[in-house]
Amino acid sequence: MPVAVPAPPAERTTTREPYLRLHWKDDITGARGFLVVDTLVGGLATGGTRMRAGCTLGEVEDLARGMTRKTAAFDLPVGGAKGGIDFDPKDPRAVEVLSRFCEAMRPFLDRHWVTAEDLGVPQHLIDEVFAGLGMRQSYHAAIERSGDPAATAARIFRGLTAEVPGGLLGDVIGGYGVAQACLAAAYVRGWDVGRTTVAVQGVGTMGGAAAWYLHEAGMTVVAVADAAGTLYDPAGLDIPALLATRDRFGEIDRAAVPARVQCLGREEIIGMDVDVLVPAAVSYAITADNCASVTAPIVVEAANAATTIDAELDLTARGIAVLPDFVANAGAVAWAWWLILGEVDDQPGTSFLRLSREMTAKVSDLLTRWTPADGPVRWTADVSHLVREVPPVVVP
Known part of the structure; x- marks a missing residue:
């Protein structure tokens, strides 16, 4: 038998504005991209970059808000963000589009936004794009805060590439x-x-x-x-x-x-x-x-x-x-x-x-x-x- 579900508490019905929204348009393909920083904690926010045909700003906002919940749920010292590109990842131009998006977002990727893989963007691909832009890895903003960026980057690389069952x-x-x-x-x-x-x-x-x-x-x-x-x-x-x-x-x-x-x-x-x-x-x-x-x-x-x-x-x-x-x-x-x-x-x-x-x-x-x-x-x-x-x- 169905049960009566109560109305949500007031704080969950109020839409809080994100810290930052950015729009981007690729001059070559017309692809559109978005960065939403929902919260900034300690000067940093984290969240992957996705690529799919039909990706919208509203979708990226929802995902950025979800990243804030994730970091809070696991008590991580960082806020929530998300990147999204409205483009087909199977298109042969997809890597170039991703690279131009990351280049446009460089000021945030340098200092404030730690990104990673997401739908349509595998980790090895985004790392290759970062390397091509002269950044160590997609965790670049956090790595550069360390006392020894080279050692930190090496530790991260070893962890990401450790072979396990599956x-x-x-x-x-x-x-x-x-x-x-x-x-x-x-x-x-x-x-x-x-x-x-x-x-x-x-x-x-x-x-x-x-x-x-x-x-x-x-x-x-x-x-x-x-x-x-x-x-x-x-x-x-x-x-x-x-x-x-x-x-x-x-x-x-x-x-x-x-x-x-x-x-x-x-x-x-x-x-x-x-x-x-x-x-x-x-x-x-x-x-x-x-x-x-x-x-x-x-x-x-x-x-x-x-x-x-x-x-x-x-x-x-x-x-x-x-x-x-x-x-x-x-x-x-x-x-x-x-x-x-x-x-x-x-x-x-x-x-x-x-x-x-x-x-x-x-x-x-x-x-x-x-x-x-x-x-x-x-x-x-x-x-x-x-x-x-x-x-x-x-x-x-």
Whole structure:
């Protein structure tokens, strides 16, 4: 039976203006780009740069606001920002567009904005662009604050490129955090991990790593979706084998898919009969138009802003818990700053252990004290309205 969801507290209905909005237009292609600094803490803000056709200023604002929540949720000494470019990342001119965008944003990238990979922009690519512009790496603004920038940059490079099961540590750590959030949710609900089923929308950096580590932990990943459609096997998919066939755009080679696996429509992933649904592809994947098809009792937002506000209210009224992105997928930014600050190094075990402990504690606390009558889980977890006084960042 649906439950009555209370109105949101006043501080969550008031739209706070971001610290800074910047618009950019590429003279060559006509591509438009945006930088939104939602909050500046200690002179710094952090958030990735995405590229997709149709990216809007409103989308980038939402994402920047989410970064503020992430940094607050994990008590990081930095504010939230986001960059976005309205351009197709598959276009052969995409790298040049990204380079010109970063060149235009150079004053902020030099001193105030620490960026990284996001949708359509892998980490190795943005690092190459930074190198071409004479900056060490996309964490440039933080690196230059250190006492020994060369040593700090070397530590960051070793951490990002450390080889781990499933790929490179810098590529998989965010998905590992999502997997830990799913496992913690199953534990709170008292589910047997081996009998818990999961569907993952998106098999790029975040979704692919989440699926890989969930499979490794023993959960049954019965469905994954990419741009070409949904792959479904009720007995469980061979996730490592499927991921090994991905192209550079994160799409699985259908010629390598076993005959027993059903090939369904791309949108069917949302309505899969599973215990945990992980939207890990694009923002606003679950909307008022499709949320009625969601039956999974737990939704874990691996993509930023994966669920619209109205859809989240509907799901909550039906007793479905939506673990918000600023907790569930914040492992990547939390780990990046632990690495920048020297709190973890290039030893993967240290990073995995710390992220597992922190993610498990946060998700367990949220779900243990949450009921649908309280409103969406994000209201319980929301920290964006908190004013934080933190000292300036000191990078060793």
